[in-house]
Amino acid sequence: MPNILPLELKDVSFEINGMRYIKEIDFTLNAGSNTVILGPNGAGKSLFLRLCHGLVSPTDGSINWHGTAAQKPGNYQAMVFQKPVMLKRSVLANLHFGLKCRGIPKIKRGPMIEKIIEKIGLSRLSKIPARSLSTGEQQRLAIGRAWSLEPEVLFLDEPTANLDPAATHVVEEIINSIKKTGTTIVMSTHDLGQARRLADNILFLYRGRILENSSAENFFTAPKNDLAQAFIKGELLWWHRKKLKPPAELKTHH
Ligand SMILES: Nc1ncnc2c1ncn2[C@@H]1O[C@H](COP(=O)(O)OP(=O)(O)OP(=O)(O)O)[C@@H](O)[C@H]1O
Numbered sequence: 001m002p003n004i005l006p007l008e009l010k011d012v013s014f015e016i017n018g019m020r021y022i023k024e025i026d027f028t029l030n031a032g033s034n035t036v037i038l039g040p041n042g043a044g045k046s047l048f049l050r051l052c053h054g055l056v057s058p059t060d061g062s063i064n065w066h067g068t069a070a071q072k073p074g075n076y077q078a079m080v081f082q083k084p085v086m087l088k089r090s091v092l093a094n095l096h097f098g099l100k101c102r103g104i105p106k107i108k109r110g111p112m113i114e115k116i117i118e119k120i121g122l123s124r125l126s127k128i129p130a131r132s133l134s135t136g137e138q139q140r141l142a143i144g145r146a147w148s149l150e151p152e153v154l155f156l157d158e159p160t161a162n163l164d165p166a167a168t169h170v171v172e173e174i175i176n177s178i179k180k181t182g183t184t185i186v187m188s189t190h191d192l193g194q195a196r197r198l199a200d201n202i203l204f205l206y207r208g209r210i211l212e213n214s215s216a217e218n219f220f221t222a223p224k225n226d227l228a229q230a231f232i233k234g235e236l237l238w239w240h241r242k243k244l245k246p247p248a249e250l251k252t253h254h
C-alpha cells in the first residue's frame, strides 16, 4: 500500500503582509494517532491545518511527506473545512463530486457512496439539496465526502463547531469509525471535552506557536506550559479581557 506519512514540518513560519501568523513550528505527524489542536480564536489552528494539507505554502521552513507515495500527497489526504463547502446539488451529487475529482469512474462510485451515506446516516436524505440540510447534517456530509476518498490522513477543522451535544456525539462516533479504518486524524476543536474524548496527542497553539505537544494524558494531567494550564482551566480569556499583566511567556510570544 502506498503511504505518505510521516509528515514533517521544520521551522515553519507563515507570514502575510509582514505579520507572522505561524511561528517556527517543528512537528512530525506519524501514522495511527489522533492529534487534536487546541488554542484560542486566532491562534492559527486553521492556518496550521491548511499548511499541513498543502493549501498554503510556508514563507519559511519546510513541509515534507516522507512515505512511499510522498510525491503525490494530494491523493492520500483530505480536509474538511471549518465552514463546509457544499455544491448547490443533492447530497448524492455532492458525494459523487468528491470521488469524481479523484478520477474514480461512475460505475465504481455508486457502491462506495452507498456504503458511506449509510455510515453518515444520510441515506434518507440522499436526494435533497445539500444546502437545505441542517448544520449537523451538512457537517456529516462534508466528513462523509472526505471519508469516501479513503484518505491516509484526514484534517478536520472544528468538525463540531455550532453543533448541539447530540449532533456532536454523532459526529464523534463517525470520527471514531474513521479512525478504526486506520486513517490518521488531525483535528482542531474548541471543545475540551471533545479533546479528552478523542485525542491521543494534543498540540496547543497560541499566537502561531506550538507551546505544547504531548500525549493527551500528559496534557490534561500535567501540562508543562502555563498558558496551556490556564487554557484547560478556562482562564486564558481573562488575561485578554481584563488586560492583566500576562505571564512572561505571553510577552515573549508577541
Ligand atoms: N489570508 C489571510 N490574510 C490575513 N490574515 C490571515 C489570513 N488567514 C489567516 N489570517 C490571520 O491568521 C490568524 C490565525 O487565523 P486562523 O484562522 O488560523 O485561527 P484559528 O486558530 O483557526 O481561529 P478560530 O478558532 O477562530 O477558527 C488570524 O489572526 C487571522 O486573521
Ligand SMILES: [Mg+2]
Pocket (backbone or CB within 6 Å): 045, 046, 047, 082, 157, 158
Ligand atoms: Mg479556525
